[in-house]
Amino acid sequence: MVTVLLPSTLRTGASDRLEVQEPVATIAELIDVLDRRIPGFGEGLDDSVFNFAVNGEMLLYHARERALTSGDVVEIVPTISGG
Amino acid sequence: MGIRDRVARLVAELPTEPQFPTQGATVFVDLERREVQRGYTPLRVVRTLLAGRGANVFYLHRLLDESLDPLHPDVPLIFGSGVLTGIVPSAARGNATSWSPESGVIMDSNAGDYFPSFIRMNGVDHLVLYGRAGQWTLIHVKEGRLELLDGSPYAGLDNIDLRERIPQDFGGTWTRDLAMVNITRAGENLVLTSAIMAGPKACYARGGPGAKMGALKLKAIVVQGQTRDFETAQPYKGYNRTIAQKLLDTSVVKHALKSTGTPFLYKPSRLLGAMGTKNNQETTWTDRLDADHITPYRPGMAGCFRCPVNCRPLNALNADSADKYGRGDGPEYVTLGKFGPNLGIDRIESVIRLNNICNDLGLDTASTGSALAWAMELFQRGIIARTHTGGIDLAWGDAATVEQLLFMLARREGFGDVLADSTRAVERGHYPPEALKYRMAVKGLMQSDPHDARILKAFALGLAVATRGMDHLRNRVTLEINARINDDPAFKARLYGGPVSAAPTSYEDKERAVRVCEDVYGVGDAVGMCRFTTKLFNSPSLPGLDEFAAQIANVTGLEFSVDELSRVGLNITGVERLLNRRLGVTRAHDTLPDRWFDEPITVGAYKGERIDRAEFDAMLSRFYAISNLTEDGVPTPAWRAELESMLGA
Numbered sequence: 150m151v152t153v154l155l156p157s158t159l160r161t162g163a164s165d166r167l168e169v170q171e172p173v174a175t176i177a178e179l180i181d182v183l184d185r186r187i188p189g190f191g192e193g194l195d196d197s198v199f200n201f202a203v204n205g206e207m208l209l210y211h212a213r214e215r216a217l218t219s220g221d222v223v224e225i226v227p228t229i230s231g232g
Numbered sequence: 233m234g235i236r237d238r239v240a241r242l243v244a245e246l247p248t249e250p251q252f253p254t255q256g257a258t259v260f261v262d263l264e265r266r267e268v269q270r271g272y273t274p275l276r277v278v279r280t281l282l283a284g285r286g287a288n289v290f291y292l293h294r295l296l297d298e299s300l301d302p303l304h305p306d307v308p309l310i311f312g313s314g315v316l317t318g319i320v321p322s323a324a325r326g327n328a329t330s331w332s333p334e335s336g337v338i339m340d341s342n343a344g345d346y347f348p349s350f351i352r353m354n355g356v357d358h359l360v361l362y363g364r365a366g367q368w369t370l371i372h373v374k375e376g377r378l379e380l381l382d383g384s385p386y387a388g389l390d391n392i393d394l395r396e397r398i399p400q401d402f403g404g405t406w407t408r409d410l411a412m413v414n415i416t417r418a419g420e421n422l423v424l425t426s427a428i429m430a431g432p433k434a435c436y437a438r439g440g441p442g443a444k445m446g447a448l449k450l451k452a453i454v455v456q457g458q459t460r461d462f463e464t465a466q467p468y469k470g471y472n473r474t475i476a477q478k479l480l481d482t483s484v485v486k487h488a489l490k491s492t493g494t495p496f497l498y499k500p501s502r503l504l505g506a507m508g509t510k511n512n513q514e515t516t517w518t519d520r521l522d523a524d525h526i527t528p529y530r531p532g533m534a535g536c537f538r539c540p541v542n543c544r545p546l547n548a549l550n551a552d553s554a555d556k557y558g559r560g561d562g563p564e565y566v567t568l569g570k571f572g573p574n575l576g577i578d579r580i581e582s583v584i585r586l587n588n589i590c591n592d593l594g595l596d597t598a599s600t601g602s603a604l605a606w607a608m609e610l611f612q613r614g615i616i617a618r619t620h621t622g623g624i625d626l627a628w629g630d631a632a633t634v635e636q637l638l639f640m641l642a643r644r645e646g647f648g649d650v651l652a653d654s655t656r657a658v659e660r661g662h663y664p665p666e667a668l669k670y671r672m673a674v675k676g677l678m679q680s681d682p683h684d685a686r687i688l689k690a691f692a693l694g695l696a697v698a699t700r701g702m703d704h705l706r707n708r709v710t711l712e713i714n715a716r717i718n719d720d721p722a723f724k725a726r727l728y729g730g731p732v733s734a735a736p737t738s739y740e741d742k743e744r745a746v747r748v749c750e751d752v753y754g755v756g757d758a759v760g761m762c763r764f765t766t767k768l769f770n771s772p773s774l775p776g777l778d779e780f781a782a783q784i785a786n787v788t789g790l791e792f793s794v795d796e797l798s799r800v801g802l803n804i805t806g807v808e809r810l811l812n813r814r815l816g817v818t819r820a821h822d823t824l825p826d827r828w829f830d831e832p833i834t835v836g837a838y839k840g841e842r843i844d845r846a847e848f849d850a851m852l853s854r855f856y857a858i859s860n861l862t863e864d865g866v867p868t869p870a871w872r873a874e875l876e877s878m879l880g881a
Contacts, residue, residue, distance in 0.1 A: 158487045197716040197772060198483040200500065206837045207503040210718035210734045226503060227487045229770040230683070231710035231763070232494030232565035 151179060151217055154224040159194075161187060176201055177213040179223060200228040235306035235362050236262065238295050239269065245880065246271025251278065252788040254319065254462045256357035258291070259378060261371065263448050264305065264363030266380050273358065278790070280803050280878045282758035283357055284314035285340060288329035289807045291360055292338075293879050298814045302333040302440075303422065303447040305364035311351070311413070311453075312358040314760020318349030319462055320783055321476040322775075323760040324536035326351075328413075332439035333447070334424040334599065334654050335676030335701045337812050337821075339439035342705070342757060344536035345431035346411035350455040365449040368420075372402070374456040383451035390416040390642075391429045392556065392592045394452065404456050406431075407537075414452035415442045416594030418642040422446050423652040425599040425641070429591075433544065433561035434536070437596035438700060439677060440654070459537075465789030471782060475775050476540045484771040485541055489764060493533065493545040494565035495523040500713065501569070501683055505836030508682045509573040510628055511605035512672050512825075515684045515833055517573035525580045526563075534561065536762070543764055547584050560588035563597075569682020570601025575608065576628030586634060593642040600641065602678030603654045604634060607647075609670050610663060620662075622646040654678065675812075675821050677701025686828050687838045688712050690732075690742040693851055697746065697822045697865075699808035705763055707750035710770050712736045717772065727772055737838070739847045743855035750859075751801030752776055758804060759784065802859065806867045806875055819865045822852055 153167040167186070173179040184191030201208050201215070202224040208215055217223065233241075239260050246258065250272055260269040273287045281287055288310045295308050313326040326348030332339030351359070355376045370383035386394055394414055395406070404410030411430075418426035419442030426442025427435035479485055488496040499522045501507050509517045529549055535542030548559040563571075563584060571577060571586045590597050610616045611626035618625065624633060624647060640648025650662040655673045657663045672679045674696060680703040685691035690709040698706035711717050717724050718734040725731045728748045733740035749768050756766040759780050763769050767776025777794045785791050792800070809817075824843055832842040856863060860871050867875060 156487070158491075195716070196483045197711065197714040198487055200713070200715050202503050205503065206505075207500065208715050209504075209713060209736050210715050212715035212719060224503075226500055227484075227496070228500040228713055229484050229488055229494075229497055229710065230500060230713040231704065231708050231769045232497045232681075 150219055152222045153179070153183065154222065156225055156227050158227065159225060172219070173217055175213065175217060176215045176223065179217060180213070194225070198227050198229070200226045202226050233297070235295065235297070235308065238297070239360070239362070242294050243269050243271050245274070247274060248272070251275045252790055253465045254787055256313075256352050256355045258358040258360060259356050260360045261378070261380070262363045263361060263365040263369055263380070263450060268378060276878055278315070280800065281807065282315050282755065282800055284312050284317065284325070284760050285327040285329065285342070285754065285757035286800065286804045287358060288312040288327050288340065289338075289804060289811060290879060291358060292329050293807055293811055295360070295362075296331060296811065296814070298331075302331040302336065302339070303443065305448055306362060307331050308360050308362040309441070309444050309448060310358060310360050313348040313352045314758055316780070316783060316787060317760030318352045318537065319464070319468065319787055320761070321472055322479060322536075322539045322541060322762045322765040324349050324539055325757070325760045325762055327757055328428055328436040328441050330441070330444050331815065332677070332700070333422070333443045334440035334656070337675045337677070337815050337817055338700055338808050339441060339444065340700050340808070341436040341438040341441050343428075343430040343434050343436045344762060345434035346407055346537045347413050347430045347453075347455060348760060349537040350411040350457065350459070353460055354455060354457055359453070361448055361450060364447065368449055368451045370451050371453040372456075373453065386451050387420060388417060390592045391432070391594050395432065398452070398454055402454055402456065409456060409458055411455045412452055415445045416592070416642065418442055418594045419446035421642065421644045421652070423595070423642060423644060424654040424656060425596045425603060425652065427594050427596045429594050431561070433591045435594070435596070437598065438680065438703060442594055462787070464787045466786045468783060468786035471786060475779055475783070478773070478775055478779070479765050480540055482771050482773045485765070489541055489543040490533070492523045493543045494764075495526050495545065495563065495568050497565040498522055498568055504687065504713070505833065505838055506684045506687050507573050508569060508672075508679070508684045510576050511574065511609040511670060512684055512827055513609065516835060518578045520578055521568060521572045521580055521583065526584070529580070529584055539762065541765060547588070549581060549584055557585050557588040557592070560591055562591065563587035566681050567597040567601070570597050570605075571634070574601050574605045574682060575634060577631050577634070578629065579631065582631035586631065586638070589635060589638050593638060595638065595642065598680045599654050599678040600638070600651075602672055603651045604637065606667070606671055607651060610667050613670070615667055616663060620647070620650070669826055672702070672825050672827070674702035674824060675700070675817060677703060680704050684833070685824075686833055686841050686843055688736040689739045689843070689851070690736070690745050692824060692828065692843050692848070693742055693855060694746050694749070696824050696848075696852065697855060699805055699812060705753070707746050707753060708769065709742070709745040709749050711768060711772060712745070727768070737841060739851045743851055743858060746855060747858050750805055751798045754801035754804040755780060755797050758800060803875065806860070806871060807879065809861065809866050810872065810875065813866050819852070819863065822865055824848070
């Protein structure tokens, strides 16, 4: 199982997380699963503002290829770096 | 040649009429003799540098006498609004330019809120101030007329009290028909981290502009009058609507800036392991300062003149109206970082309160927070002790002591007098020379932002080469932190006009990205556009050179291609580098603090990362090459000749 933490701007309900039971090998596969569960979710994620953090480590490149294992926590992090 | 002769020679050259629709005058104010002269920026300068920051450096180049010192009254303080300021959505900005008393290099700071727009609506694009007034002076601008008034009733007032007095004395309502720039007691006391306030929080912050204005004995510039539309060359409002919609449709605005503001950045920086902590000794800190923890204290958002984004968070810590610092504007990310992890403070309530105090005392939170952190590390290491601090323990995380020190700094009392000298503390004999090893500054300016740049090499290069010193706002390649862009090499190459390595830790081609950002942001400052809503600063989808060119044509009738505008951006930093050369800046100053070369990151996914000196030096040489600079960082002889011909005399 992979737990996905959602920013407030992507939540569709009250919960700030989704749990994905089916095996997903990479971030890319995870996005596909989420998109099937919530149609349009994948398209919404296809935006440069969203990064992924896996177990607290933010991915700056090769993000969708990142391997996942059961128990991982993936956080979707709206990201800006200038202010 | 003294300042009055320089001004007279320059004014004699300037056109006496506007050179294009909407152009406002350049007003020269001799504060000592209480004399006012006017002219207009020549078209050749506008075509090379535009307005705002661009034309400001033209005026500084012509009037600066580098044999003096920065606080000398013959060194002018120049305010300038952008060519689109007050006209285009989110173009509410202007610059304040001079010779920095803090850093010793060019001082060029930027602010929004309402002053830059309202002064333009009074027919003034640039204000050149010089001479030391005989007494504290207030400049009053109304219906295009400018008068010098007795400012002594306002001496000693800090920001909150002054902003309460001015509407009582002059009439008017803030943000409707009244705007002001002013200094506080810190500026009056020539504190080197003092800002020129432009609102409850907005300020011209970097480089000690408050001290510069205080040295002229100028307390405030109050601008009154009804807002108006400008008479433009062609219709422009339709395209304004296009720009506004583009801003509001951009995901970074929707997901972050409009709802939360820049505190949003804290979490990504923390997750990256790039949070400057305890004077950059560490790179991680608590999640209790994430933006979500500010939400309970944020009653709403505010913004600058005619900006649809409204990215400025308001704060309310409590309902006690007697608590002067129980509410205010902000904090921004810089303040959150500089007064949170940078000082070892982990309570959001403390950071918000310190933010409110800094805004009232008129302090640049970047330099002030950095000066405090520097002192704390020196104390930690035993380089200074209680004998230096007047018995005060400089312990990490002690918010109450930090609060006490802020007031002491603004008044230059006790150890506050040391802190008030900022980066010059060694030079002025307060700290021993070994203290410089721990000073997080470049070109004498403390780092602007909390981000540790050992991971992202483009960030590191930007901080090193920025003309005003260690500052991220001049050229930060913010999109280096966006995986979606890094993982699309073709798109990234289109953004920067050529390939840039996907890996943020790589040095490869990062100079290309910094060059493009420096050009675009320079033009942004010259048109008056907010950095947060300019393409490449946090989004590839925001308005950029294409939109600027289109609206410059509509508003002024002046046509610029995108390439020509890009050249304007390069010209602005070219002139700034010529100015800096006059002030003694060489290639050796385009560098980074030793800590980032010598100390690797110790934790997290980027453990071991640092800046390699040889790689950095090679990257710097490549940056100079694509920037038409010599190996010593100044415009090549042919380019220099072009610029100096345009600048005149």
